[in-house]
Amino acid sequence: MVSVADALAVLGVILSLPYLYRFTYFIWLYFLRPTKIHHYLHGDAPYAFVTGATDGIGKATAAELYDRGFNLILHGRNEKKMQKVIGELRARGNRNADIQYVLADATKSGHDFEKLIAPFKELNITLVIHNVGGSNGVQPERLDERPEDYIHSLVHWNALFPLLLTRVLLPQLRRSAKHGPVLVQFVGSLAGDISPPRLSIYAASKRFLEALTRGLDNDEHYFDGPTGVRFTYLAVGPVNSASMPQKPSLNTPTSEQFAKAIIARTGCGLRRVAPYAMHAISQVVVEALGQRTVDYYTAEEMKTLIKTYQKSA
Numbered sequence: 493m494v495s496v497a498d499a500l501a502v503l504g505v506i507l508s509l510p511y512l513y514r515f516t517y518f519i520w521l522y523f524l525r526p527t528k529i530h531h532y533l534h535g536d537a538p539y540a541f542v543t544g545a546t547d548g549i550g551k552a553t554a555a556e557l558y559d560r561g562f563n564l565i566l567h568g569r570n571e572k573k574m575q576k577v578i579g580e581l582r583a584r585g586n587r588n589a590d591i592q593y594v595l596a597d598a599t600k601s602g603h604d605f606e607k608l609i610a611p612f613k614e615l616n617i618t619l620v621i622h623n624v625g626g627s628n629g630v631q632p633e634r635l636d637e638r639p640e641d642y643i644h645s646l647v648h649w650n651a652l653f654p655l656l657l658t659r660v661l662l663p664q665l666r667r668s669a670k671h672g673p674v675l676v677q678f679v680g681s682l683a684g685d686i687s688p689p690r691l692s693i694y695a696a697s698k699r700f701l702e703a704l705t706r707g708l709d710n711d712e713h714y715f716d717g718p719t720g721v722r723f724t725y726l727a728v729g730p731v732n733s734a735s736m737p738q739k740p741s742l743n744t745p746t747s748e749q750f751a752k753a754i755i756a757r758t759g760c761g762l763r764r765v766a767p768y769a770m771h772a773i774s775q776v777v778v779e780a781l782g783q784r785t786v787d788y789y790t791a792e793e794m795k796t797l798i799k800t801y802q803k804s805a
């Protein structure tokens with residue numbers, strides 16, 4: 493006969509299985525799994541398209557991709573800065589990689605996206621990193637203290653620009669997917685999970701990208717497909733960059749460290765992944781603490797952050 497102690501022990505093991513699985517998967521994903529980035533180097537002259545590529549995470553990711561043999565299509569908004577970045581990339585090695593670029597202010601609506609990508613229409617694009625976006629730091633204004641134009645530009649910058657660019661790229665991505673995997677990655681934010689006060693428009697725009705990732709992946713994989721075009725949402729915590737000058741630390745990698753993490757996790761098969769291990773741990777802690785606690789401490793943290801930004805402005 494089974495004793496109560498034995499039954500409880502079995503129950504304990506069963507209940508701990510999901511945690512054990514999560515832990516084992518964590519070790520596999522962040523410490524053991526080899527990168528699959530080379531799987532996207534297929535067909536004739538493969539290209540990676542990186543938006544917001546003249547600084548921070550985008551620039552560092554473009555450099556990693558260049559080093560790994562990709563031709564590049566870079567997006568930015570400033571011709572002079574773009575030329576400088578291209579010069580720096582070329583100085584990394586004497587490869588004959590092709591580097592093309594497109595300039596467009598992502599906060600502005602009314603772009604002719606077909607025209608923007610026309611010069612690249614025949615290229616074999618196998619990887620897209622929708623990195624452009626941001627929050628303009630942290631400011632004290634509430635929603636009703638923001639002009640409508642500001643709200644439009646923030647949403648366009650983070651959500652509509654990547655959406656509309658994806659729309660025009662899709663036919664050629666499907667074409668590239670005929671000879672190998674194609675991946676579109678949206679750079680999101682952990683702010684999207686917790687919607688900090690005063691950052692709700694930014695957080696909601698990133699949440700939009702997460703829903704878009706799942707929906708488009710469903711379109712391409714289950715409904716129409718599989719077409720071979722897949723989508724991933726990257727859950728990003730603090731990263732030291734041009735617009736986020738937090739001091740690098742264990743939880744705040746430099747843009748270069750973070751770019752390596754993006755490359756390492758590329759093609760892991762998850763629709764949502766935190767490329768950087770410490771950000772994945774933050775996610776787990778946030779889930780464990782529960783909404784009330786997280787919201788209380790986030791509000792306190794935001795008050796301090798806003799004061800710091802105001803002092804430095």
Ligand SMILES: NC(=O)c1ccc[n+]([C@@H]2O[C@H](COP(=O)([O-])OP(=O)(O)OC[C@H]3O[C@@H](n4cnc5c(N)ncnc54)[C@H](OP(=O)(O)O)[C@@H]3O)[C@@H](O)[C@H]2O)c1
Nearest residue numbers: 544546547548549569597598625626730731733734735736
């Ligand atoms: N850093 C963080 O802590 C953090 C945390 C969570 C999520 N993220 C996300 O990561 C992504 C990259 O952030 P980052 O910190 O690397 O930013 P960053 O250092 O400010 O670099 C942003 C890049 O985007 C370009 N860009 C900015 N506004 C643009 C516009 N209106 N039109 C066209 N290009 C524009 C910048 O061009 P210029 O060189 O001309 O300025 C630059 O190339 C963003 O989507 C952000 O939301 C960042």
